[in-house]
Amino acid sequence: MGAFSLITDTERRVPRVVVVGLASCFGCQLQITNAEQYLMQILGQIDLQYWQLVTSEDMPDQYDVAIIEGAVTTRESEETCKAVRAKAAHVMAIGACATTAGVTGMAMPGLDGRIAEVYGDGLPDASGEFIAPRPVSAVIPVDSEVRCCPIDPLDFVAMLQRALFGSNRSLDTRTLCSDCKRNETECFYNSGTLCLGLVTRAGCGARCVNLGRPCNGCAGLSPDANLDAARAACDTYGVSRADFDKALEMFNQVNPVLAESGDE
Amino acid sequence: MLYRVMDKRELPALVRAFMESYEVVAPVKRGSGYIFDVIGSPEEIELDYTQTASSPKKYLMPPTETLMKFDANMNLVEDFIEQVTPRVIFGVHTCDINALNRLDVALIGGKYVDPYYQARRDATIVVGISCVPNENCFCHLWGADEAQFGYDLFLHDIGDKYLVSMSNVEATNILEAACELSEATDEDRIAFRQATRVRQSAFNKDIPDVQDVAMLMDVFHSDPFWEELGKKCLSCSACASVCPTCFCFDIRDVLTPDGKTGERQRTWDACTNPGFAMVTGGHNFRPTGRERVRHRMYHKLNGFFVNHDRMLCVGCGRCVTACKTGINPIEVLRFFKRKGADHAK
């Protein structure tokens, strides 16, 4: 069938892809390479024109799909996003930094003081002009997102295929707990332990919980997250509300919902 | 119902006999609770379990299963053979047996037979076990505290022995070959009667028994209660995952990494999932927790009943522990009880 959704019939060709890195640890770009056994197959479906992790060249001028990793933390990266949006038919944000501002978002409160604290008077030019950290979607419309810190390589492959071929598969906005029930793992709340699964978007299959660790919320708040109900659940199960709100800051510091629903 | 009596000490022999030709799943300890899992030896079985975290539904309708494989370029179905494991589900409580009967109605009753569910159901032997209710059990309110059918063997605990109901030839043959069965004595019959009495009196009396629940679901459909209950929903669908009767699903295509082939999968879904009633174009027919929670309860306590003369709830109580914000049918019953109180407005 090959109904490629990005390109009209007259110009059917292998889609040109670029991978751009903003403020991040580059771990999600690295994760792409961890799709090892499938990597060549994936490369066979696209024309990879630029991958920031592995090249020092400049980005090409024309492309169809742009994959952005990392948070927007400078005026320059904001401009990069806008330029990418103007050229790409499909923009995909990958990783917690790009989709939620991630850990860079934690710098948000008292940002100016922090910069001075780190750099003193000697802020290098290469740092660019700092702005409040934000996810890519706060700057430009994003067509698709691969969540979590780091991304799952196969999630990335699936999302790339979605961008290439189209899919009517619904993207769940439900929160994580039903995955724990499917996995039949014990709920941390039953032993009074904080877990962010109550409000975090499902999709990872609750892999941290499967490894015995509570969810730290790296997939970000679900748009349907019910913070009030979750805080009430904390009360019921003897978990501190303050701890719950504090834990949310790691991956959701800049989410406006968090500011709006402040408990105190 | 044909029944015989077996000595409890023969139970391992029965399990071992099943293990020779079947995969045997049974309640086992996991953390502080229990789950149904494949066993390697009869000693792993915890027949005194109160309730497992999830139900045996997963063995008949797995959380994700392949419906077919396809060639994406040609847009054609590829050869696909479903692998079904002949299985004994050992130690199933009456609520879960009644739940399987409801799944049968939904998935193989009616005009369309679900061939995937049917293949597994046909390859499954169900061995029931009597139980004593815990504080969250309310199967008796929906008549799910007895299993009339839907099992192959049922072990009623009568002290040192089991009174075994036998409804399937294959399972009975294995039972008879593995164990020394005897005719029931008057003493056994009295013991059985005693056991049923103990069980009947053990239900939590704080859970209200309300008449005409299905009609009440219609009558109070617009009550502010649903807003109240819906506001508590975390949109996680934990309730549906642990529910032994929830069978709603999603169908989705998953491509192989080379993009050339793939499989069409069915995966558990739930009407409490925010996008469940969304149509193309973005309109959502149940946009908030109020509509979603109400719809789930309505299907359980009215919709299925109206069509099939039985509730789509078997009172297993799993959602009572699974839902962290206290949304469950007991709360609905309490609401109806409040509405019926003398001082209700």
Place this chain on the structure above:
Amino acid sequence: MQSNMSRGIIEVDALREATPSMSGKEMLLGNAYRPWPARITSMRDLTANEKLVEMRFIDERVREAFVHEPGQFLELSLFGVGEAPISITSSPTKQGFVELCIRRAGTVTGALHSMHAGDIVGIRGPFGRGFPVDKFRGNDVLIVAGGLGIAPVRSLINYIHDNRSDFGKVTIVYGSRTPSDIMFRDQFEMWRHRKDFELYLTVDQPDDTWDGEVGVVTEPMKRLDFNPANTYGVVCGPPIMYKFVVQVMREKNIDYDHIYLDFERHMKCGMGKCGHCQIGHQYCCIDGPVFNYWEAKNIQGSM
């Protein structure tokens, strides 16, 4: 025991692969999740956003066994992209092919728009309960459609057309947003002067070319004169339309169970199992999508 049979795996042909002796009906119903390949035989633009697509099953047995009622739908498969429920717009009086009216609305319909005659798609069905044409027979029929709602009722209109003497007076009221959104305009233009169909086309926003009626579908309806005792009403269109159209029909004394409504929900499995299309206690895909107003009134959350 060390039997090779022990703990074996049973291999089940869940797909119910077709054997030479299998009938078309068995092929369609053996595993109703399985789409059968059909070839696109023609595609033409109806509007800027809607195409009329004609498809024929490749297997002759399936082609013959696939017999639908007006108002029924099918599941259209593009493997890898997914499935979409689409109402059948051709009349069962014409066999051997199905016509679908495809609006570019989602991923599947979007991908289909970029396909061509000769391409293969998957089809399963037909599903659902359509319009009760046997009840309509011998009576007058008032059909009110809005927008894409014309797609399923076109099947009914053409069915009546091909069995015209079986029905009494037939009135069609069809509302569109603009004149260029009118689907099957050529057919309706041709029918304008026919005596056996009374036709009212209205648009919300006229342009220079439009010399017809402007406004909502209920306006021409209010002027209509008919005998409620032997009239059946049919409504299909955007959700907002139903309430107002039904209100006018009720004012004209058409009985509750003589008014038929075609509902839209997301029918994913088509078999009353997956739950996505549930309305109250009913499944739109098997109990509907066509319900009479009495039934609809009895469904919580239907309107």
